[in-house]
Amino acid sequence: MQHILNNIAKEMARETERGKVADYIPQLAHVDPNQFGIAVATPDGKMYAAGDADTLFSIQSISKVFTLTIGLGKLGDALWTHVGREPSGDPFNSIMMLEHESGRPRNPFINAGAIAVVDAIMMGHEPKETLGEILQFVRFIADDDTISFDHKVAASEMQHKDRNASLAHFMKSFGRLKHDVDKVLGTYFHQCSIAMSCRQLARAGLFLVSNGVNHHTGVRVINAQRSRRINSLMMMCGHYDGSGEFAYRVGLPGKSGVGGGILTIAPGKGSIAVWSPGLDHIGNSRLGSKALEMFVQETGWSVFGH
Ligand SMILES: NC(=O)CC[C@H](N)C(=O)O
Numbered sequence: 001m002q003h004i005l006n007n008i009a010k011e012m013a014r015e016t017e018r019g020k021v022a023d024y025i026p027q028l029a030h031v032d033p034n035q036f037g038i039a040v041a042t043p044d045g046k047m048y049a050a051g052d053a054d055t056l057f058s059i060q061s062i063s064k065v066f067t068l069t070i071g072l073g074k075l076g077d078a079l080w081t082h083v084g085r086e087p088s089g090d091p092f093n094s095i096m097m098l099e100h101e102s103g104r105p106r107n108p109f110i111n112a113g114a115i116a117v118v119d120a121i122m123m124g125h126e127p128k129e130t131l132g133e134i135l136q137f138v139r140f141i142a143d144d145d146t147i148s149f150d151h152k153v154a155a156s157e158m159q160h161k162d163r164n165a166s167l168a169h170f171m172k173s174f175g176r177l178k179h180d181v182d183k184v185l186g187t188y189f190h191q192c193s194i195a196m197s198c199r200q201l202a203r204a205g206l207f208l209v210s211n212g213v214n215h216h217t218g219v220r221v222i223n224a225q226r227s228r229r230i231n232s233l234m235m236m237c238g239h240y241d242g243s244g245e246f247a248y249r250v251g252l253p254g255k256s257g258v259g260g261g262i263l264t265i266a267p268g269k270g271s272i273a274v275w276s277p278g279l280d281h282i283g284n285s286r287l288g289s290k291a292l293e294m295f296v297q298e299t300g301w302s303v304f305g306h
């Protein structure tokens with residue numbers, strides 16, 4: 001495994017087409033695109049890593065997997081009255097389908113859906129309390145109390161919130177959001193600003209590898225059925241309108257973020273986190289996807305076989 005990761009990191013270092021760093025969040029535009037990291041955590045407690053696997057990056061939309069897990073824990077199936085679970089085939093920040101579907105977002109991984117989920121888990125609480133809960137959960141699954149928000153990234157997004165604010169106000173006009181729009185957005189931007197390394201992220205994904213149990217800590221996080229369902233959603237919706245392409249090339253549940261990270265789950269085998277800040281036109285990490293494609297080719301870890 002270590003050999004495979006070293007080879008992938010070496011290949012990626014040679015790449016010249018590295019994609020484009022997200023610049024609509026000015027704080028992310030400063031990130032050096034010449035970075036690449038990969039880490040694999042396995043249920044037997046092993047961790048393999050190569051490249052910039054200890055560098056912290058903004059997990060952005062990968063956080064939507066964690067808030068979905070919290071939301072299902074709090075509301076159970078009632079969460080599905082707030083958000084659907086079908087692939088959108090649209091960009092992550094699209095407003096189009098919201099009107100047709102009366103303000104109920106298609107799935108929890110597009111921005112509108114994640115905003116609806118965070119509104120649901122706030123349940124009358126102040127943003128600070130909800131953020132404390134989200135951070136506590138991420139630290140718990142990653143078994144790492146050093147994980148924190150990057151307040152500069154959150155502030156940068158708040159300053160350039162127009163698109164997400166439009167989505168939120170539009171949903172609110174259908175009576176879909178319970179809380180004040182700015183409070184919901186502030187909470188959403190902070191959840192997206194969580195900074196983690198590939199190693200931390202790979203460990204955080206372990207509970208989805210083993211039917212809800214994190215074998216690193218030995219603790220059951222969710223039940224097996226819920227774990228299976230979250231993985232299905234990641235497979236179908238985790239890369240927005242690039243989800244089909246990711247399934248075709250990699251064949252694993254995965255969730256990307258515009259910080260350039262991708263968390264990928266190989267059920268029963270391991271949790272793989274990759275990071276490279278340059279994005280493709282859809283907003284998914286260009287080298288991250290490429291590295292994962294190489295990884296499944298070498299390991300045969302795709303759920304569809306070699
Ligand atoms: N795809 C993403 O990672 C988008 C998340 C980002 N915080 C946004 O709302 O635009």
